[in-house]
Amino acid sequence: VAKIVAPKREALAAAEAEYATVMVGLKKKQAELQEVLDKLQALNDKLSALETEQFNLKNQVEDCSRKLERAEQLITSLGGEKTRWTAMAEQLGVDYENLTGDVILASGVIAYLGAFTPEFRRDAVTAWSSISQSKEIPGSAQFALEKCLGEPVKIRSWTIAGLPNDAFSIENGIIVDKARRWPLCIDPQGQANKWIKNTEKDHNLVTCKFTDGDYLRRLEGCIQFGYPFLIENVLEDMDPAIEPLLLKQTFTKGGMTMMKLGDATIEYNKKFRLYLTSKLRNPHYLPEVSVKVTLLNFMITPVGLEDQLLNLVVSMEKPDLAAEKARVILEGAENKKQLEEIEDKILKVLSSSQGNILEDETAIQVLSASKVLSNEIAEKQSEAEQTEMRIDKARNCYVPVAEQASILFFCIADLAQIDPMYQYSLPFFVSLYEMCIRKAPEAHHLPDRIEILNSFFMQSLYNNICRSLFEKHKLLMSFQLCCSLKEARDELPVRDYRFLLTGGVSMEDPPPKAAQWIPDRCWGELFKMSRLGEPYTNVVEDFAKDQDLWKSAYDHSDPLARVLELGTSLTAIKGFSEFQLLMVLRCLRPDKLVPAIMGFVANNLGESFITPPPFDLASSYADSSNLTPLIFVLSPGSDPFAALSKFASDQNMEFKSISLGQGQGPRAEQMIDAGMREGSWVVLQNCHLCTSWMPKLERKLETMDPKNTHRNYRLWLTSYPSPQFPVAILQNGVKMTNEPPKGLRSNLMGSFLTDPICDTEFFEEKCVKPWHFKKLLYSLCFFHAVLQERRLFGPLGWNIPYEFTDSDMRISVLQLQMFINEYAASEVPFKALNYLTGECNYGGRVTDDKDRRLIMTLLADYFTAKAFDEEYSYTPECPQYRPPDGDGSYEDFLEAIKSLPAITDPRVFGFHPNANLTKEQNEAFDLMKAALLMGSQSGGAGGGSMSPEEVVGAISADILQRMPKPWRVEDVQESFPMTYTESMNTVLAQELTRYNGLISVIRESLADIQKAVKGLILMSPQLEAAFHSINDGRTPEMWMAKSYPSLKPLGSYVNDLIERYTIPIDTVDFDFEVVSGTPEKAPEDGVYIHGLFIEGCKWSEEAWTLAESDPKVLFVEAPRLWLKPMVGSEMNLDYPHYNCPLYKISSRRGVLATTGHSTNFVMYMRLPSEIPQAHWIKRGVAMLTQLDS
Structure with missing residues (x-):
């Protein structure tokens, strides 16, 4: 076991030692690996960060590129506008600074000046501007309503719709557009009517008149639906039913805006617009009407009419040019409209963009597209403007035709001032203008064509107008045409023209006469001429030096020819023009002024303008239609019925006639209806006797339908001049005059x-x-x-x-x-x-x-x-x-x-040969008076560079300084008490009271005129009439209403008034005895009088009887007379005498008093005469208390 275990233990220990060694190595390696891994991770992290940074930088580069591209687009699109927008911004800044003053003036123009003429508006604005500047209110140095409130695109659309293209008419358009009150247009030529109808035609415009039976019902409909409503032919009285509408008296009910109109309560649509137009030339609206509307003067101006006539002549002479011009105008208007819309869009985008605009790609795209379109339009507009300039250059060749035609129209328009029947509409004038352009002879060269058009149209106009003028006004028309053309060419100063008409106005007494043969009027007017300035300064002195030569001219049967024959021998008129010789002739021999004026017209216009065409009923009939009435303007002794009967017979036409009078209107309407159906002629005689029915006739003629009217139907009217005769009938009808023959032979x-x-x-x-x-x-x-x-x-x-x-x-x-x-x-x-x-x-x-x-x-x-x-x-x-x-x-x-x-010898009529002088002199002064009434020329009668206000102011101050103060009647009555035995003291007190009334009126009116001219008080109609009378050298009517009768001009009247100390002769029986010499003492009974004048004969000191007048002596001073109050039975009336009527003034006529005598008649005065009384009666012999000068 040990052997087995021990080796194994040793092996284990060795293995463990090796393991430990290996583990140490491993840990070392792991540590090294970890270090490498850490380094790798750091590198990866760095790589990732760099990649992120690279991505971000790349994005930034792309974004900057896009922004650069957009910036380049924006700069390309708007860069060209910098200069213009900078200038506009600066101008807007200036306008903002001037806003207060400009808006004040604009408000004043809209509120107050609509009814006035261009000149008055200009003067008022100038005066207001001066006051504004004196108060240090910021405002434009040169104020213009068009600049302040006008919108160019809108104004262009107005002119395309028919608004005249002049500053005055454009101002009117702005006032109509901006005013808070509804407009009432004074529109005698129909310009406003035409413009309103064209402007509102796409907005369901409804047109009617107050006289239409259903006009209120139609008005209610328009108010509810918001349609525009036009009331035409408004007279001076307004229908009270529309007062709530004029005052805009609305109220809210149930969330809706309502208005009560008549008995109905209706919804009020805020889109509703009301227009009113009147054809009256000079209406007088009551203040309560004027404050409810915006009064507008739409009378056409010379510039506006000239532009219309130029368009017309070019359209007929060069139709291709006119068509191109019209196309260019429309194209230009559309281009400007689009440019304005695009500019508004650009500004809206720029102002509404949030943050950096370079990041708003949509805005950049919109701006780029708009600018491209804007450039295209601007290029088109530039081309159009160049084309228009080229067209205008060609059109301007015809300006002389339009200029002259415009002058002629205002001449014939002024004829209405001398007779209410002389009414001529602009459509009539334009149609005649068109006809003459068509019928005028052709010419190869344009200057020749222009001359032909001018002469042909003027002759045609003269012939056409002459058939509707009385004989006494035909020369007046020619003379006015001639003078107006000369004034337009700066060949006739207004100062000279007015002197010829008035004889000048001066309160300064002339120096003693250079010779007894010179009439007082002649010497006085020569003196006034010398006060006109160069070249007249030495006229009086030079006249006195050459008085013998002037005497020969004065006595000559043709004084003007004698003056021309003497030529430079007459120092006073050296270098004088033909017209200036007329001025001299007015002073020297006014009885020869009419033939001299005829010669002047013939020399400047041609013989045809002093030989009016004969009456031709056939040509008038040819100019008429079944919708156009033919009007005979009657004069005393004329009766066209016989000529009309014969003409109807020649045309094989049946006609029915009726003499109008009370209750005859319905019968006349029945005859008209029958005539329209059957195609017969209807004659309405004496329309002036049925003026109350004439508005019905006017409505009937306006509603006539050509489809329901027989083409042979004609309506003939006869009437004496009447202010109540409807203007519309006169303007649309064919007018004729047929006066009885002039001259005894023609009359016989x-x-x-x-x-x-x-x-x-x-x-x-x-x-x-x-x-x-x-x-x-x-x-x-x-x-x-x-x-x-x-x-x-x-x-x-x-x-x-x-x-x-x-x-x-x-x-x-x-x-x-x-x-x-x-x-x-x-x-x-x-x-x-x-x-x-x-x-x-x-x-x-x-x-x-x-x-x-x-x-x-x-x-x-x-x-x-x-x-x-x-x-x-x-x-x-x-x-x-x-x-x-x-x-x-x-x-x-x-x-x-x-x-x-x-x-005919004037003796055939029972007159002395001198009667022709009176007749011719009266004709001359009547012609001058009528020319003055036409009022086509401006300026003061005093002449020089003074305005009418300055002339009247100076004359007023002079008269006031000379005018005696009123008598103290109480003091006079103390000295001359009113007793039974002194009846004349009562007369004296009454006369003094009357003179005090006259003097008070004169002093008060002159003082008020001076204040009114300065703007301190209102210029009433009475003061305005007195102002014009003083300016024209006439005695004002308001003075004559308180005065004794007199025909004297202003200067002579004032002098006569200041010198008066006597009282009027009472209406008692007087015996008359001519007294020789100057008695040294007053008679015991009666009174000696002198200072009377005899007209029609003279007093012969040698024969002590009335005798025939001396040649060229119209008036002689009567002998001194002894007026003896006597019992009628004691007077000796057995001697041959003439019962000579005594008149206060030379007109002899007056109002028939209850005594059976004229108020102008004073008494009969018996003057010894060997010639039978019948002779002097036929001579028209009379005595006058004063002469006319």
Whole structure:
């Protein structure tokens, strides 16, 4: 066991020792291995960290690359905008600084200035801006509403929709868009109407009028659904039913916005919009209406109209150019709209991006795509703008045509100021413009074509307008056309134009006259001319130096020709233009001004503009349609019914007529309805007598449907001028005038060509005494012509101008035939014929007893047995005016009429040859007055560089300084007590009271005008009228309402008022005695008077009697008279004398008083006369208390 165990133990021990050794080695190796493993793990860890770092770095590189790429894209996209956006940011900063002042001014313009003209708006904004700057309120140096509130893209869309492309119209568009109150547009040319309809056509616009029966029901629907609503043709009265809508009186009920309209309560949609338009040119809305709406003046401006007319002429002359222009405009508008949308999108992305924008790939993609599109659009826009510039360059060749046409339109628009029937719409003007462009002769070269278009259109316009003008206004139109064109070309200063019309305004007294032959008016106006400045400064001095030469011109039958003949010999007018010579002629010989103006027009426009086309009913009919009424504008003595009847017969047309009056409206409507169905003509006569029914006719014409109206139907209207005649009918209708023939020969011929005289059987066979009948028939027609022609001589002819018609003559002719037949066996009953014809047929129209006396005096020369004498002449001085041979035929009588002179000697009418001077002078002053009323020229009558406000202010201050203070009536009554024995003291007190009233009105009105001009008080309509009167050199109406009658201009009136110390003559019986010399003391009984004037004759000191006037002397001072109050039975009336009527002013007419006399009439004054009284009655001789100057 031991042997076995011991070796085994030894072996075990050896093994264990070896094991221990091996284990030590193992542990050592394990330790070494662990060390290696640890090193390996450290390396692996390091590798892993490096790999992670590598991955992260790689990601960062990729991210930086992407960001770099995005940054490059962003810089590429927006880098070009830096300069523009920087400038815009700076501008926005400036705008922000100026925001307060600009918004104040913009609010003021929107709230207050909508109804005013461009000039007034500009002046008001300038004044407000100055006040704002003085208060140190920040604001733009040059404020413009368009810049402050305008949106270019929206404005461009407005102009495409028809808004005129001028600053004034664009301002109106902004006011409509921004105002809180609904707009009421004063729109006589329909510009606002057209623009609103085009702008709102895609929004279900509903259009109606207040006169439509269902307009409230339709309005309620629009309010509920949010549709826009347009009310057209608004008059000065507003329907009170829409007041809640105007005031926007809404309330909330059940969470909904509601409004009560009439009896209905309806839902109010906030998208609803209301527009109101009026065709009235100058409406007067009450304050309670004005505060509920935004009043807007949409009258077209010259610039806006010129742009429209240019587009029109180019579209017709160069249609391809116009089409390209329209395409470019639309494309440009769309491009700008897209650019704005893209810019908004870019700014939205930039502002809404969170964190670093380089990490927002979607935003970068949106910006990149937008910029690419923006660049494409900008490039297109640049090309479009270049194309538009090229097109505009070609279009501008036609600017002269549009410029002249625009001037002409405003000329004819101003005609409405002188007669309410002269209404011409813009559509009418444009249609005529288009027609002339089509019909004008062609030309190979563009400058020739432009000249042809201008001349052809102006001639066509003149011819077309002339047919609707009275004769007295046809030369006025030509003159206005000529002056307006000259002013536009800077060839006619407004100062000179207004002097010709007014004669100047100056309160300064002229120096003593250089010679006695110079009339006071002439000398005064020459002095006023010298105050206009160069080249007139030395006119008075030079006139005085050459007074002998001027005297020869004054006495010449054609003073202008004499002035031109003398030429440079007259220092005062050296270098004067043709128009400046007219100014001189106005001062020197105003009676020759009308022919001189005709020459001026002929030299500048052509002879055709002083020879109006003859009346042509056929051409007017050709211009009409079944929807267009034809309107005869009547004048005294005219009756177109006979001519219309003949024309209808020539056209084989049936026509029905009715004379309108009370209750005739329904009958007229039935006739119109029948005419529309059957195709007949309907004539409505005397529309001015049924003005209350005319609005119904207007509505009927507006609702006419061409499908339901026979093409042969025509509506004819006749009317005297009436302000109540509907403007729409006048503007849309074809207007005509057909005045009775002018001149005695034409008048006589007209009488012989009318029924019944033109009936050969009536003329030759229906009277048992044909020889006597023909003689007296001719005398009656001659008498009728004389009555008509005397109207042309103003107050010399008749105190009141009467409307003697063909009906008066017709009944007199029939009575003449009847009485001759009834008294065939005896003498012609002249007494009965004179009474019936003079007192009844013609005298029935006469209200003034002096005019009735004149008729009977004139008729005595025609219905007299002397008319049967072969040598008898109606006027001894003119033997050719005599009855033809009674045995002659109808044709012989016509030939005798044709042989009469074309120009009739005034003595044939019973006048002195000087009467022609009065007639021609009145014609000239009437022409100047009408031109002044048209008001197409601006500026003050005082001339120079002064504005109207400065002129009126200076004149007002001068008058106030000179005007006496009111009398103290109480003090006068103490000195001259009112007692039974001193009746004149009562008259004195009454006169002083009246003068005090007049002086107070003058002083108060002048003081108020000065305050109103400075803006311290409101300029009322009365003050505005007085302002314009003073500016024009006329005496204001508000003064004349408190004044004694006077026709004097302003300066003469004020001087006359200041010099007055006498009182009016009482209506007592006076005896009259002409006094020689100057009495040294007052008479014991009665009073000496002087300072009266005689018109129509003179007082001869040598013969001590009335005598014929000297040549070219219209008025002479009456001799000194002694008025002696006497009992009528004690007066000596046996001496030959003339009962001369005394009038206050030269117009002679006035209101008929209860005494049967005119209020202008003072009394009859007996003057010694060797010539029979009838002679002076026919001469129209009268005395006047004052002259017109």
